[in-house]
Amino acid sequence: MPNVEQELRRFVIDNFPFGQVGDGLSNDDSFLDQGIIDSTGVLELVTFLEETYEIKVEDEELIPDNLDSINRLVKFLQRKLQVSS
Amino acid sequence: MQVEEFLERSAVRFPGQTALVCGDRRLTYAQVEEGCNRLAHALVGEGVRPGDRVAIHLDNSVEAVLSVFAILKAGAVFLVVNATTKADKLAYILNNCRATALITDSRKLDAIEEGSAQTPHLRTVFVAGERASARPGTGLRSIALEAVLQGTDRPVPPPAKRRIDIDLAALIYTSGSTGRPKGVMLTHLNVVSAATSITTYLESVPDDVVLCVLPLSFDYGLYQVLMAFKVGATLVLERSFTYPHAVLETLIRERVTGFPIVPTMAAVLLQLDLGRYDLSRLRYITNTAAALPTHHIRRLRALFPDVKLYSMYGLTECKRVSYLPPDQIDVRPGSVGRGMPNEEVYIVNEEGRRVGPGVIGQLVVRGSNVMKGYWDLPEETDKVLKPGAFPGERVLYTGDFFKTDEEGYLYFVGRKDDIIKTRGEKVSPKEVEDVLYSLDGVAEAAVVGVPDAVLGQVIKAVITLREGCPLTEQDLRRHCAQHLEDFAVPRAVEFRDSLPKTTSGKISKRELNVSAEAGR
Numbered sequence: 096m097p098n099v100e101q102e103l104r105r106f107v108i109d110n111f112p113f114g115q116v117g118d119g120l121s122n123d124d125s126f127l128d129q130g131i132i133d134s135t136g137v138l139e140l141v142t143f144l145e146e147t148y149e150i151k152v153e154d155e156e157l158i159p160d161n162l163d164s165i166n167r168l169v170k171f172l173q174r175k176l177q178v179s180s
Numbered sequence: 181m182q183v184e185e186f187l188e189r190s191a192v193r194f195p196g197q198t199a200l201v202c203g204d205r206r207l208t209y210a211q212v213e214e215g216c217n218r219l220a221h222a223l224v225g226e227g228v229r230p231g232d233r234v235a236i237h238l239d240n241s242v243e244a245v246l247s248v249f250a251i252l253k254a255g256a257v258f259l260v261v262n263a264t265t266k267a268d269k270l271a272y273i274l275n276n277c278r279a280t281a282l283i284t285d286s287r288k289l290d291a292i293e294e295g296s297a298q299t300p301h302l303r304t305v306f307v308a309g310e311r312a313s314a315r316p317g318t319g320l321r322s323i324a325l326e327a328v329l330q331g332t333d334r335p336v337p338p339p340a341k342r343r344i345d346i347d348l349a350a351l352i353y354t355s356g357s358t359g360r361p362k363g364v365m366l367t368h369l370n371v372v373s374a375a376t377s378i379t380t381y382l383e384s385v386p387d388d389v390v391l392c393v394l395p396l397s398f399d400y401g402l403y404q405v406l407m408a409f410k411v412g413a414t415l416v417l418e419r420s421f422t423y424p425h426a427v428l429e430t431l432i433r434e435r436v437t438g439f440p441i442v443p444t445m446a447a448v449l450l451q452l453d454l455g456r457y458d459l460s461r462l463r464y465i466t467n468t469a470a471a472l473p474t475h476h477i478r479r480l481r482a483l484f485p486d487v488k489l490y491s492m493y494g495l496t497e498c499k500r501v502s503y504l505p506p507d508q509i510d511v512r513p514g515s516v517g518r519g520m521p522n523e524e525v526y527i528v529n530e531e532g533r534r535v536g537p538g539v540i541g542q543l544v545v546r547g548s549n550v551m552k553g554y555w556d557l558p559e560e561t562d563k564v565l566k567p568g569a570f571p572g573e574r575v576l577y578t579g580d581f582f583k584t585d586e587e588g589y590l591y592f593v594g595r596k597d598d599i600i601k602t603r604g605e606k607v608s609p610k611e612v613e614d615v616l617y618s619l620d621g622v623a624e625a626a627v628v629g630v631p632d633a634v635l636g637q638v639i640k641a642v643i644t645l646r647e648g649c650p651l652t653e654q655d656l657r658r659h660c661a662q663h664l665e666d667f668a669v670p671r672a673v674e675f676r677d678s679l680p681k682t683t684s685g686k687i688s689k690r691e692l693n694v695s696a697e698a699g700r
Binding site: 109126163 | 448451
């Protein structure tokens with residue numbers, strides 16, 4: 096899903112100004128370690144996922160394993176889209 | 181009594197009790213005491229003298245907690261710097277208090293080394309994590325924290341006591357309207373007094389399990405550690421509230437009884453389907469940093485009718501000012517209550533005379549929880565600490581305006597300065613403006629707080645650019661993120677052709693008419 100990865104990168108970089116890494120954000124970098132996404136940021140990210148990809152993210156899916164890096168987001172989205180298709 | 185005795189006494193009374201849970205690590209009181217003693221000896225061995233300042237620059241972690249008590253055991257003064265504080269501000273703080281040692285982790289070491297030329301007093305860096313050695317040429321001696329904490333198998337007693345309770349225990353840096361952070365000086369007596377008052381009204385007991393997701397750089401977070409250890413309770417420390425579901429799972433798994441929150445967290449919690457979580461062990465929730473909106477109080481009360489909800493108010497300069505007894509929360513949800521046990525609070529008019537119910541005035545705090553002043557800032561100190569009832573006594577003028585009802589309950593009205601409170605943290609508009617002005621294309625910058633349902637206030641920057649300057653909102657926010665803590669980065673930027681001025685030529689924030697739309 097190269098386009099999805101690009102879209103997610105763009106959203107994350109545009110909405111969460113990564114002080115230390117900027118455009119150098121690697122796909123494995125933990126958002127938590129970079130210290131810029133907080134709980135309200137996570138909810139914004141979820142709203143973006145739900146609106147852009149027409150999925151429903153459940154409360155119990157709000158965990159770092161699903162959301163805490165570009166790669167994790169891509170994998171999470173793949174799983175969600177498979178289930179819903 | 182001295183603050184490190186909170187731990188020492190609990191380690192004698194409850195050696196096998198779980199003191200600290202952090203991720204997959206669990207430590208008993210005996211283990212915490214042991215680790216702290218080892219680190220304390222290492223600090224003394226590195227030449228840390230009584231009264232020296234030692235900084236902690238770590239995420240919420242076992243190491244951060246051990247550091248607090250180890251520094252106190254070494255007779256030194258601790259300060260916790262927010263883990264997202266950037267190199268230039270960290271260097272300012274280290275220099276301001278002339279810290280001689282720093283405890284940090286390997287991810288932050290590069291930035292510290294880059295700034296080492298600016299921090300001539302700093303000699304030793306204790307480093308948690310993988311890369312423990314400082315680069316040659318920085319003049320810093322670096323020590324692997326892990327090796328210090330492991331040591332030998334033989335128990336180590338604490339270093340001999342070298343301080344008394346009117347000596348400094350902590351510096352807590354807080355935003356000042358000048359844009360530079362000020363170090364609030366707290367003695368052992370200040371901290372012990374505040375912790376005693378708060379654990380009294382919370383009715384804290386050794387069976388309590390307190391879940392802390394707040395950073396230890398924030399006094400509200402720090403005191404969760406201090407108070408849990410004071411009563412011999414268990415502290416469950418999370419790095420943050422970023423992933424709320426994961427935090428709630430921890431809350432259930434650890435059978436948490438006490439949950440301190442800020443309004444932002446309440447707003448996020450209320451967006452979840454909380455009915456699905458079994459929170460029946462929860463005994464109390466506390467809120468401070470900013471007022472909880474009344475409709476959030478009502479919803480929390482409806483969801484958790486058996487949980488005591490404490491609305492509180494405070495400022496770093498005296499830790500806590502007031503709390504609303506939980507049985508009053510449905511009666512007067514808009515009030516932040518009355519003074520704590522062993523503290524007097526009153527409202528004065530501009531002449532400094534006490535006023536009665538319904539009259540707005542400045543809140544004054546009197547008690548042994550009131551700070552000794554701002555580090556190295558006698559003039560700033562004199563503006564807020566004024567003579568009290570007895571010779572030598574000083575009372576705290578909070579800069580916050582309040583009124584009381586007929587029964588003496590306090591209602592917050594507004595602040596004297598323009599400090600913004602967002603995400604539970606204080607932000608100086610001047611500090612953010614200074615960072616914006618350091619960008620070449622920025623001609624004028626005004627930073628204001630605008631109301632936000634989730635965050636209380638969000639930071640908005642109103643900017644005029646020099647002609648032909650191509651800077652975008654994105655550029656400005658990224659620049660801010662490189663120099664400011666994450667909570668201080670503007671959420672929205674508005675560009676204008678010009679900003680309104682006062683007759684003296686200063687930017688008039690009153691006439692800015694910033695729209696409440698934060699741009700989210």
